[in-house]
Amino acid sequence: MKNPYDILGVQKTADAAAIRAAYRKLAKTHHPDLNPGKPEAAERFKEISVANELLSDADKRARFDRGEIDATGQERAPERPFYRDAQGRGRYQQAGGFTEDDVESFFHQAFGKGAGGSTGRTRGRTRGNDARYTLTVGFLEAANGTTRRIALPDQRTLDVKIPAGTEDGHVLRLKGQGGVGFGGAPNGDALVEIAVAPDPFFKREGDDIVIDLPVTIREAVLGATVEVPTISGKVRLAIPPGSGSGTRLRLRGRGLREGHQFVRLQIVLPPGEEAELAAFLRDWEPSQPFDPRAGLGES
Amino acid sequence: MLIASVLREFTDVTETDLICWINRGWVRPDDEPAGWRFQDIDLARIRLIRDLSRDMEVADDTIPLILSLLDQVYGLRDSMDALRRAVAAQPDHVRRAILGSIA
Numbered sequence: 517m518k519n520p521y522d523i524l525g526v527q528k529t530a531d532a533a534a535i536r537a538a539y540r541k542l543a544k545t546h547h548p549d550l551n552p553g554k555p556e557a558a559e560r561f562k563e564i565s566v567a568n569e570l571l572s573d574a575d576k577r578a579r580f581d582r583g584e585i586d587a588t589g590q591e592r593a594p595e596r597p598f599y600r601d602a603q604g605r606g607r608y609q610q611a612g613g614f615t616e617d618d619v620e621s622f623f624h625q626a627f628g629k630g631a632g633g634s635t636g637r638t639r640g641r642t643r644g645n646d647a648r649y650t651l652t653v654g655f656l657e658a659a660n661g662t663t664r665r666i667a668l669p670d671q672r673t674l675d676v677k678i679p680a681g682t683e684d685g686h687v688l689r690l691k692g693q694g695g696v697g698f699g700g701a702p703n704g705d706a707l708v709e710i711a712v713a714p715d716p717f718f719k720r721e722g723d724d725i726v727i728d729l730p731v732t733i734r735e736a737v738l739g740a741t742v743e744v745p746t747i748s749g750k751v752r753l754a755i756p757p758g759s760g761s762g763t764r765l766r767l768r769g770r771g772l773r774e775g776h777q778f779v780r781l782q783i784v785l786p787p788g789e790e791a792e793l794a795a796f797l798r799d800w801e802p803s804q805p806f807d808p809r810a811g812l813g814e815s
Numbered sequence: 816m817l818i819a820s821v822l823r824e825f826t827d828v829t830e831t832d833l834i835c836w837i838n839r840g841w842v843r844p845d846d847e848p849a850g851w852r853f854q855d856i857d858l859a860r861i862r863l864i865r866d867l868s869r870d871m872e873v874a875d876d877t878i879p880l881i882l883s884l885l886d887q888v889y890g891l892r893d894s895m896d897a898l899r900r901a902v903a904a905q906p907d908h909v910r911r912a913i914l915g916s917i918a
Contacts, residue, residue, distance in 0.1 A: 540870065547871070599856075602856045602860075604856040605889055607843055609890050
């Protein structure tokens, strides 16, 4: 019989916390239910439990240390059934599970899901499963189209061509790139769902692109030609004199496919104090006085 | 087995613990008019959850993750076993052909 200190891998001087920690670590590694494929785990776990039972009991541990009892004397870990050996696990199988003896259903589950349709499923000859993947691409990648390579679970790689203008949630079907067919039947398809990451600047509305463009007071009042990002690079945009916040300008053909890009102007005040601007406004009287809030809230 | 007899098997699992585990779906006894009825498999599962929670000090929110993975492992093992028996029942040349296509 091995020494319980050796079994738990602790010093003779170890305190209760150290013993507990050592036991916890070993239990996580050797618990038979976590090792259904290792019959020897039951024996090892029992050894660990016995050692823990001896060393975690201060009285028993002291008697053992004084040589009054030996490690074997304590070896009466009750024979306990483990989950891995219990019958009737079927009730805890997840949806789609099947009873142990249902071999036909096993083949159906392993090879035949997704088969069906007009061809139907013939015994022993089943189309491969469809494999599902999700691919996240950037807003501009989706807008302009791109090719991405994904690694499949079976070491293969798959080049996925994402067409320009692909929408969030679109599912691409790659024929024959899914699970292998059984008995000479065709392979399943790979279904790749495209997730498009949102962009802080570009927003999509159908095939149109909408952006908010900050402009200075001077540009808004006097008009200007400014550079504007589009999904296909920068273009020059003429801002007509007297354009207020919310003015919507169109960049023809700069959207997706046949769509356009719409630019909403947003007047931005200069950072910091502008004493001259403030002084000017204080003295300035508009030639055509108006109330921008006239009629608000009245139906 | 009724809940009272189940609780007698454990010194460190309270009725509150057990009801909580059942409510979370970790343990699924038969729900009968007279009360819950536990089978051997449920008892074994309670022991496993007890080990995870007490001996291994696994956090409560991690336990469903472990149970789910374990259920999948056991499901796969049962499937493998069914497949193994199906293959074993085949004529020699079929078994060789299957082995050949795995290797």
